[in-house]
Ligand SMILES: Nc1ncnc2c1ncn2[C@@H]1O[C@H](COP(=O)(O)OP(=O)(O)OP(=O)(O)O)[C@@H](O)[C@H]1O
């Protein structure tokens with residue numbers, strides 16, 4: 001097991017290098033550039049060749065792109081430094097770290113809500129296949145898939161405000177002061193983000209459950225004289241949920257994308273908001289920093305999912321060699 | 322041998338409703354019994370209704386599409402079919418256990434073998450969970466799996482097909498059942514392993530004085546391991562009797578055809594194997610008269626318009642057939 005984990009970790013390195021190059025390059029390909037924006041936003045600067053050169057030199061943008069890359073990556077590797085924001089001159093690493101908890105809470109609550117809602121409904125749908133309850137459950141799943149979360153989010157913010165003059169809380173109270181108020185802020189956005197994940201999870205759970213219930217070992221369990229409840233919980237559920245774990249791993253990039261939208265709508269000071277700001281300002285260090293962090297995070301959650309899959313499914317555990 | 326009846330099936334009829342709304346009789350008016358300590362075989366081609374008979378006794382026919390529409394199944398004097406689900410459940414896996422055809426898929430892949438073996442005893446509250454592992458271990462010993470102490474915590478994929486079938490047998494024995502139903506327990510296994518598994522099964526039922534219903538389509542297995550045999554065709558029993566009698570002198574043309582279609586070691590004349598001609602019956606459009614008539618070498622006029630019933634002739638052998646077998 002240990003050598004397997006080591007090998008998997010080692011295999012992550014080339015992926016990371018490749019990802020960092022793409023992140024670094026792609027940002028520079030998109031049209032518009034930071035120098036233009038800096039000049040436009042500053043009343044004292046004129047858009048002359050000279051001024052441009054000066055700004056580019058200050059920001060280090062005048063060097064060839066591969067030199068820029070090497071500088072950037074070695075700062076990260078040796079000093080853990082993602083550079084400074086071009087616009088605000090703050091440390092990108094510090095900004096990300098201070099905003100991370102918000103995004104983390106939003107994302108994890110969304111996944112938690114998705115599972116808590118979807119797994120029971122999926123199991124119910126499979127057990128009572130083609131009944132009214134199954135149809136209702138599946139209709140909700142399709143709705144959840146079809147409704148974009150930016151629309152649902154906007155409605156949830158605006159509608160209560162219009163109707164009752166109430167809107168979901170958005171002011172962050174530090175967790176240490178009042179954990180309940182802190183989490184309360186995340187409930188509506190996490191539910192909205194969770195709803196779209198719940199749809200996929202529910203369908204997956206239902207399909208897997210139906211598949212597993214057809215298996216011969218379920219017949220064996222019934223032939224042992226187990227109550228149907230025990231057949232489902234002890235023999236069917238575990239086997240049906242193994243693939244659902246992989247699904248959670250696949251959710252991670254999707255959830256991160258979702259947090260960008262929902263942080264904006266609910267005005268939560270998370271990494272997603274920072275990313276939006278960065279993109280609007282063509283603030284390369286901010287964007288590349290966040291993308292790199294997302295990349296690392298996705299790679300490692302996939303690794304963790306793969307490893308936990310091995311714990312759940314005994315067959316995988318022994319096929320590692 | 323005691324001749325006390327342990328199981329008495331009378332007029333069992335199990336139907337399946339098809340997609341198009343029609344019904345097929347997978348088991349049609351089947352009657353037979355099993356005495357204490359006896360091995361009774363049910364033979365027949367694929368689709369003849371052997372498994373459905375077994376699952377009806379277990380009361381595990383999936384409804385829908387299936388339903389037991391008539392008949393009685395007396396087990397130790399009580400009718401299984403008129404019991405509540407809860408009463409039937411208390412017997413299932415406890416006094417009657419079943420071993421399935423597919424050892425590769427009949428075990429839960431994500432549960433240890435030890436846990437699965439002792440599970441029947443645990444659900445029928447015969448043992449506490451502390452004793453469960455110990456019990457699984459001694460059952461693994463009983464089915465002659467080496468290193469039982471380590472093997473209890475293994476998972477099914479670490480076992481070969483033959484070993485898994487031994488595990489299934491161990492599982493079937495965990496409550497000391499009165500009746501074991503083995504549904505083609507060796508069909509999926511290598512020939513050499515088949516004999517070992519059947520031997521084990523026979524040995525274990527003999528030691529515990531359990532009765533055995535052995536479902537197979539191999540008449541050679543019947544001759545060797547069963548006391549009595551019932552031959553099924555298209556949901557009906559077409560011939561029954563002592564297995565030696567039937568093996569030596571089959572009276573029904575279908576039984577004879579089955580016999581000619583299997584290799585026999587005792588066959589000195591090196592006769593060619595003859596597969597049964599024609600196709601297995603389609604239960605949704607059975608012919609008028611005897612269901613076997615399109616494939617029968619001996620059919621007479623009566624066979625095409627009148628259904629034969631099971632009648633006992635000489636030497637306790639019964640057959641449902643109008644014709645007589647004559648050697649050419
Ligand atoms: N769940 C089901 N739904 C519909 N029809 C079924 C079902 N189970 C069995 N049948 C039908 O009942 C008939 C008898 O099937 P059964 O499984 O008893 O055959 P068998 O004698 O055990 O054959 P085999 O040797 O292949 O195991 C078949 O025609 C089959 O199509």
Ligand SMILES: [Mg+2]
Pocket residue numbers: 371372373504505
């Ligand atoms: Mg069968």
